[in-house]
Every structure is written in C-alpha cells, then in structure tokens.
Amino acid sequence: MDTILNSFLSLGMxxxxxxxxxxxxxxEQAATNLSEYYREEREQLIPxxxxxxxxxxxxxxxxxxxxxxxxxxxxxxxxxxxxxxxINLYRSIILExxxxxxxxxxxxxxxxxxxxxxxxxxxxxxxxxxxRTFLQSLGRTAEQNAIVSAPDxxxxxxxxxxxxxxxxxxxNKRDVDKNDLRERIGGAANNTYVDKDGQHVAxxxxxxxxxxxxxxxxxxxxxxxxxxxxxxxxxxxxxxxIANNKSMENLNLLKKSVEKALNEQRLVLQRQQxxxxxxQKQEQxxxxxxxxxxxxxxxxxxxxxxxxxPEIASVLMPYDxxxxxxxPSPASVAFTLAEAVGKLxxxxxxxxxxxxxxxxxxxxxxxxxxxxWLEALTSRSDEKSSNIxxxxxxxxxxxxxxxxSLMESSFIPQEWRCSLPELSRAIFRQEQAYRLVTEV
Numbered sequence: 119m120d121t122i123l124n125s126f127l128s129l130g131m132x133x134x135x136x137x138x139x140x141x142x143x144x145x146e147q148a149a150t151n152l153s154e155y156y157r158e159e160r161e162q163l164i165p166x167x168x169x170x171x172x173x174x175x176x177x178x179x180x181x182x183x184x185x186x187x188x189x190x191x192x193x194x195x196x197x198x199x200x201x202x203x204x205i206n207l208y209r210s211i212i213l214e215x216x217x218x219x220x221x222x223x224x225x226x227x228x229x230x231x232x233x234x235x236x237x238x239x240x241x242x243x244x245x246x247x248x249x250r251t252f253l254q255s256l257g258r259t260a261e262q263n264a265i266v267s268a269p270d271x272x273x274x275x276x277x278x279x280x281x282x283x284x285x286x287x288x289x290n291k292r293d294v295d296k297n298d299l300r301e302r303i304g305g306a307a308n309n310t311y312v313d314k315d316g317q318h319v320a321x322x323x324x325x326x327x328x329x330x331x332x333x334x335x336x337x338x339x340x341x342x343x344x345x346x347x348x349x350x351x352x353x354x355x356x357x358x359x360i361a362n363n364k365s366m367e368n369l370n371l372l373k374k375s376v377e378k379a380l381n382e383q384r385l386v387l388q389r390q391q392x393x394x395x396x397x398q399k400q401e402q403x404x405x406x407x408x409x410x411x412x413x414x415x416x417x418x419x420x421x422x423x424x425x426x427x428p429e430i431a432s433v434l435m436p437y438d439x440x441x442x443x444x445x446p447s448p449a450s451v452a453f454t455l456a457e458a459v460g461k462l463x464x465x466x467x468x469x470x471x472x473x474x475x476x477x478x479x480x481x482x483x484x485x486x487x488x489x490x491w492l493e494a495l496t497s498r499s500d501e502k503s504s505n506i507x508x509x510x511x512x513x514x515x516x517x518x519x520x521x522x523s524l525m526e527s528s529f530i531p532q533e534w535r536c537s538l539p540e541l542s543r544a545i546f547r548q549e550q551a552y553r554l555v556t557e558v
Contacts, residue, residue: 122217123149125248126210134199141199144192145211151188152215160225161555163216167229168504170213171249172529173242177203185211206245213252220256224554227260227446229253231551235544236505239530257449264448265400399444406442407451411458417441418491428464429471429479430486432538433510435459436546445554455546456539465538473534476541477513477521484514504528506541507548 123146126132135141156162162181169181176182185208189196197203220226233253242249310319414423416438423431439455459465484492496515509528512519525532536544 122214122248122252123210126206126213126245129244129248131206131245132210133204141193141196144196145189145207146214148185148189148192149211149214150218151191152185152211153218155184155188156215156219156225157222160223160228163219163225163228164232164551164555165504166212167216167233168236168529170209170216171233171237171242171253172240173209173245174240174529175205175209177205181212182208185215213249217252220259224260224263224446226256227263228551228554230256230260231446231547231554232505235540235547236530239534260446261449264446400448403443403447403451407439407454410439410442411454414458414461419488423462426486427479427483428462428538429476430483431462432459432465432542433480433514433545434487436542436549439546440549440553445550447550452543452546456543459539459542462538467537467539470535470537473530473536473541474521474525474532476536476538477509477524480510481513481517481519481521484517487514505548506530506544507552510541510545 120128123132123142127135127142132145135145156166162184165179165181169175169179182205189208189211200207216225216229220229230253234257237249237253415421416423416434418438418441419426419434423435426434435458436455439451443451456467460467492515495511504527509524509530512524513521
C-alpha cells in the first residue's frame with residue numbers, strides 16, 4: 119500500500135504541502151525520526167497507534183506532543199503555515215512511523231492487538247478505509263509471525279564433505295661441508311692423517327690417546343668413512359625435523375577444516391532443532407487452549423468459571439488463558455476464548471450489555487476474586503486508561519474509582535454496548551499487546 123503520508127495527502131487531510139517537495143521531505147524525515155524513537159521505546163507503540171487512528175485525539179496527548187516536537191526539529195517555522203494546529207499532520211506522522219517499524223519483531227502484533235477492537239468504536243471520516251486497510255495489513259503480518267509451520271526435518275542430499283589432500287612435505291636440505299668434516303675427524307683421530315689429496319697433514323686438535331702404531335693412512339680412511347656416516351645422519355635428522363614441522367602445519371590445516379565442517383553441521387542441526395521446538399510450543403499452545411476451553415476451570419482462582427457472575431468470569435477468563443499460551447498467539451485463540459465465554463450462563467453472543475453497567479458490576483463484585491490475583495494487576499492502575507482493557511483494569515484494582523471520570527478519560531463512547539464474549543476477546547488482545555511490549 120501507499121505510504122500513510124501520501125494517503126493522508128491524497129485525501130486532502132494535510133494542507134500546505136501539495137507541490138512543495140522540501141516541506142514533504144521534512145515531514146517524511148520527522149516520521150523517520152519518530153520511528154527510531156519507537157524502536158528504542160517500544161512501549162510507546164500502544165499509545166501511538168491509538169492516537170494515530172483517533173480523529174478526536176487531544177493535542178495534550180504525549181504522542182502528539184512528541185510528533186510535533188520532531189516535526190519542529192526538521193521544520194522550524196511549520197506553524198506559520200497553519201492557522202490551527204495541524205492535528206491530522208501529527209496523526210499522519212505517527213501512523214507513518216508505526217508503519218515503518220511494523221515489520222520488525224512483534225510490532226505488528228502489538229499495534230493490531232491494541233487497535234483492532236477499539237477502531238470500530240471511533241467515528242472516523244474520509245480516512246476510515248485507509249486506516250482499516252492499514253490495520254488489516256498489521257493483522258496479516260501479526261498472523262504470519264504467530265503461526266509456525268511444521269518444520270521440514272528431512273535432510274536434503276548435500277555434497278559429501280571431503281577434506282583436501284594433504285600436501286607432500288618439501289624438504290630443503292642444509293648443505294654439509296663433507297671435506298671440512300673429514301679434516302676435522304681425521305685431525306681428531308690421530309696426530310697425523312692423510313687428506314683427500316693424499317698428503318700427510320698434522321692433526322687438528324689431535325687425539326692425545328691415539329695409537330702410535332696406526333699410520334696416518336688409517337686416520338685418513340677413518341675420517342672419510344666417518345664423515346660419510348655423520349653427514350648422512352645429519353641429513354636424516356634434518357629431514358625428519360622439517361618433515362615433522364610440515365606435518366604439524368598440515369595437521370593444523372586439517373584440524374581447521376574438520377572444525378569448520380563440524381560447526382556448519384552443528385548450526386544446521388541447531389536451526390532445525392529451534393524450528394521444531396517452536397512448532398512444538400505452538401502445538402502445546404493449541405492443546406492447552408482446547409483443554410482450558412473444555413474444562414472452563416480457572417487455575418488462578420482454583421474454581422470453575424460457572425461459579426462467578428458473568429461479568430467477572432468474562433474478565434477473568436482472558437487473563438487465565440494468557441497464562442496457557444505462547445505470545446503472540448494466532449488470531450484463532452482469541453475466537454476460541456470468545457466461544458468459551460459464550461458457553462457460560464448469560465454470556466451468549468446475542469446478549470449485549472452497557473459497558474458502563476459491566477464496569478459497575480466488575481467494581482462491585484471484585485471481592486470475589488483472589489486478593490493476590492488482583493494485586494498482580496495493580497502495576498497497571500497508574501497508567502492512563504484510554505483503551506478497553508485499561509479501563510477494565512482500573513475498575514478491577516480500584517473499588518473507589520469514579521466510573522464516569524474513567525469513561526470520560528477514555529475515547530470509548532458512553533453509550534457503547536457489547537456482548538461479554540466480545541468484551542473478553544478485546545481484553546485478551548489488548549492485554550497480550552501490553553505483555554509483548556513489557557515482555558511479561
């Protein structure tokens with residue numbers, strides 16, 4: 119689909135931009151900078167998507183202020199081009215930034231789960247189809263990321279691993295001066311010896327224990343033979359030394375080659391193992407959901423859901439189901455929840471209730487829930503409760519809260535009516551988005 123900025127521009131929702139590429143580039147850069155901010159502060163995606171899709175969003179919303187701040191950094195005097203605050207320009211920047219990060223991690227799921235149930239409650243104008251298309255694209259991406267296909271564990275026929283041929287050692291002999299060695303041996307063997315030219319030569323460092331009966335010829339002959347022996351032995355020792363060094367080099371090359379092959383095989387096995395484990399977790403999620411939906415038993419309260427008033431049961435069930443699944447869950451899990459709620463008395467899909475009346479019942483009957491379970495939700499009570507799930511949490515954790523003020527602070531219409539399965543599904547989705555950004 120086209121970029122959000124272009125779409126808002128083509129719908130005539132952004133003024134003073136047509137034909138001005140410089141201004142458009144500045145707005146585009148502001149959206150890019152805002153997307154970087156969302157990458158660093160992922161929890162801001164929840165208020166961001168809610169502000170972006172809400173045509174009546176307040177200028178005092180932190181998300182709007184942040185978009186305005188980043189736009190002003192790029193376009194210092196942008197307000198001089200507008201008589202009123204360009205709220206739709208801020209919304210387009212926010213939505214464009216959301217779009218830029220939607221393909222990363224579970225961001226699409228976070229935004230889809232946050233906005234899909236509240237969007238029908240908003241009275242959007244000419245941007246309604248654009249926003250619906252954008253949210254649907256987020257939903258498709260979220261579903262693709264949530265569903266793990268059965269891994270292909272068959273080993274494809276691959277080339278046989280062959281180690282390279284070991285190179286033949288090359289030995290560089292060091293030359294030995296045989297004549298010099300002969301003279302030194304002859305000189306050490308006797309007082310005199312016959313050199314290679316047949317001359318009698320006085321011994322070099324003569325052997326003082328030399329037998330006088332042995333003539334110089336004996337010493338010369340001995341020197342010739344001994345020098346041949348020693349020369350050959352020295353050459354052999356040197357050959358062995360060089361060969362050993364070369365063999366060690368070849369063994370090290372072989373070692374590296376084997377290590378590389380084994381590590382490549384290890385990585386393949388790890389990837390296949392991870393794919394199988396992810397698929398196994400999803401299968402376990404499906405089994406857990408089916409078991410839970412059939413049992414209709416609350417593990418957190420140690421009681422069946424039929425023991426609770428319908429309003430309390432419909433709020434309790436999504437929180438219990440979240441403990442049974444892997445996040446993010448496929449879209450079908452939310453509908454399984456709605457069907458399970460519909461099995462309870464007075465919780466049918468065809469029975470709708472005033473949301474304000476539901477909140478009153480929740481607040482008045484909250485004491486039926488385990489205190490430790492309610493305490494686990496108190497960390498949410500200080501947050502601004504503008505979405506359905508946030509309003510319900512406030513009613514659960516604060517029995518003295520003013521419901522009229524609570525509704526006014528949200529963008530949920532006072533007259534909104536819903537079925538309990540519908541409400542339970544909305545809570546489940548929005549709580550799942552909250553857990554994804556906070557990594558609960």
